Amino acid sequence: MQTVKDTVNSVTESVQQATSGASKEANKNVAKDSDASLSTRATAAKDAVGDKADESKHDAKSEAYSQKAQS
Template sequence: METIKNAANYVSETVQGSGATASKEANKNVAKDSNADISTRFQAAGDAISDKADEQQHNRKADVHNQAAKH
């Protein structure tokens, strides 16, 4: 039963990590957009940094759950 729980958590963290990756990339594009206001670009850059941290956190958790599901 614990293996199933770890597998489900792995999938959940992987999906959340993918969402953070997509958000990060979108924010990076806004930050690079020379047609956007500077405040918008600055906010998007900060959000991209936050998304990167979320992405890494979810990927680490996914790895832990994946390893636990294997044992």
């Protein structure tokens, strides 16, 4: 039963990782957009950094759950 939970948690974390990655890329594009205001670009850059941290966190959690499920 725990293996099933760990597998589900691993998949959930992988989905959240992908979502954070997509958000990071979108924010990077806004930060590079010369038509956007400076404050919009700065906020997008800050958000991209936060998304990268979230992406890394979800990747680590997914890997940990995956390893635990295989044990």
